[in-house]
Amino acid sequence: MSIENTSNPPQIDFNTPAQKRLRKVRALKDKLATMGIAFGGISVIIAILLIFFYLLYEVAPLFQSAQIEKWKVNEQQIEDYAAPGTGKTLYLAMEEQAEIGLRVSDSGEVIFFNVRTGETIQKQQIKLPAGSRIESHAVISEAQHLFALGFSNGEALVLKHDYKSTYPNGVRLITPSIKYPVGEAPIKVGDKPLKLLSVSHNEESWNFVGGDETGLQQTQLTVEENMMTGEVDVSSETDTLPSFNLKAQDLLLFPDRRWLMIAGKSKLAVVDLKAQGGPQTTQVLEVTKGEITSFQMLLGGNAVLIGDSNGKISQWFLVRDEATDWKLTRIREFEGGESPIVDMAIEHRRKGFASLDADGTLRLFNTTAARKSLTETITQTIADRIAYAPRSNALLLEQNGVMSLWAIHNEHPDISWSALWEKVWYEGYEEPEFIWQSSAANNDFEPKYSLMPLAFGTLKAAFYAMLLGTPLAICGAIYTAYFMVPAMRRKVKPFIELMEALPTVILGFLAGLWLAPFMEDQLAGIFVTILLVPIAIVAFGFVWAQVPNRIRFLIPEGWDAALLVPVVILATLFSLSVADGIEVLMFGGDMRLWISNEVGIPYDQRNALVVGIAMGFAVIPTIFSITEDAIFAVPKHLSYGSLALGATPWQTLTRVVLPTASPGIFSALMIGMGRAVGETMIVLMATGNTPIMDMNIFEGMRTLAANIAVEMPESEVGSTHYRILFLAAFVLFLFTFVVNTLAELVRQHLRKKYGSL
Structure with missing residues (x-):
């Protein structure tokens, strides 16, 4: 019998050609994987930055100041020219293209002229009544080109300047x-x-x-x-x-x-x-401590502008008071200079105007935004009058019988911080309010671009969705990860995660066309169900604990939770069946009418309760899945150690498992909230899309995302409305970025705090 020598074990050669090739292939794969992961991560960051800068690019023009310069033809400034015709100018205007001007003088001359050169195109003499002269003029409607002349004999003549393009x-x-x-x-x-x-x-x-x-x-x-x-x-x-x-x-x-x-x-x-x-x-x-020097009516005919000898300009309109009487009220003042106001020109299609004071300074204002977008000295001496082109892209100035044409670049004067985020006193309203109303049927409409109702609606929808979805998702995840047997968990978890694949447009469709009418008819039943189902679950748990073991053990261990399914179904059916009697007994047979008439709470069919249920159903899978993974990933030795030291399963859960999993749970909540804030189709189809600010659960709302989806197709590219919608998207982007950043800071703090367990 020979004894084998074990002092020299066999040597393994790691430098064989095969091993070298294997190491090279592995190193290549590692390098490719590293490069691929880095490329993917950097691409995501670049894509986010591109989205950020593109939104900023579309939004930035909203806040640009106006500019004015002498009108140029072929990059050459046009020269000033003598006012055509004779006499003192009574009325000055321009047509749509800012090519032809109109001058009406006190001698009765009506002169159409080229505003670039001053060349007379057409001249007419108004037939004055015998022995009379022109004493006054009145602008009836700049948009309709209507004006009137008053004569010394007490008569008036209405005229309209018209332009035909061929x-x-x-x-x-x-x-x-x-x-x-x-x-x-x-x-x-x-x-x-x-x-x-x-x-x-x-x-x-x-x-x-x-x-x-x-x-x-x-x-x-x-x-x-x-x-x-x-x-x-x-x-x-x-x-x-x-x-x-x-x-x-x-x-x-x-x-x-x-x-x-x-x-x-x-x-x-x-x-x-x-x-x-x-x-x-x-x-x-x-209305002024000085003297009124300019008195004009703003577009729409609801507000007047008063300029005075102190350089002040104020806006006034009629407001109905508590006694249903109309009172002329000073709404806002505009920051001007100290020189008297010489003239004001009203924009034809926007709530804006230009003012010219005695020291030759031109200022451009917008009344809704309470914004001064330009201050520019355009003449060194006192001018006579100014006139706006219909598109507000040109201004005609007359000074001592000399005309000059100015080009104006002022695309978005009706946007300011106050117009977007503060209460604005709009024409026809009894007090300042937050209003979103981007369009109307007439051209005199005052756009209302307050983003506060939309931001409020976004947070309101997210709040009610999280209020419903968070407790159900987290509690379900806790039970599934910590108490449920593996065999049952393998069936329940995929089923709940499969809910996330359901298109939100389907959820919105069901919420708007089925759930909303159902809840209106069964409002009492909904609240009875919310009260009775938890009671039924607790009562069944108590009764089940008292059942003899020989009966309880007929159900495989861990599968007794499945018995809650028929309990919930039966409790819901019972709640709906008894709700009619409760509604008759307590609410006069109609809970909805009782809430509206007796409590004074308005009820809309498509409201926050419908959105909360539908959108809560959409965010539950996201919160549940991440929370369940976080709890299930807690090392088992922590739980076993806690149980071994005498803690109960509930104590172990609350004091060991949940603190350890808290970073993951917090991440789940933030992701779920992000999903709720950015949700579009459900709130679009189930809220009524009314941009109001009311926490009432029975009222609807309009969110930023839904507003973009509704109004973007009808907005004109490059218009103020168009860019405001991009601003809404930018606000959503910043909100998500800030919330996610804060969430990451909190998550890192929780990880550091409980990472040593």
């Missing part, structure tokens, strides 16, 4: 003309010279208010067209207005033809022309 030989030709909407014959307004005049109209009637500082008269003109013959019948009615104890210097008649504003030296009288018993003065206000 394209002979492919070149645009604009042909101007003057029209007479109520006829070429002047309208008799009163028996006094019309040193003051204001005109308003609708489709069938015209109102003229005119006179001088000693008294005013009103003429109502009705135009009726015979539908059969086409003949036009004009009838008028004139009456003298009572004395208003104010030396009038200017008039403004609102488009509703009820309210007349009379400006004096420093005071303003508000006259109700349709008051019971006849026209009467409702207010006399001192």
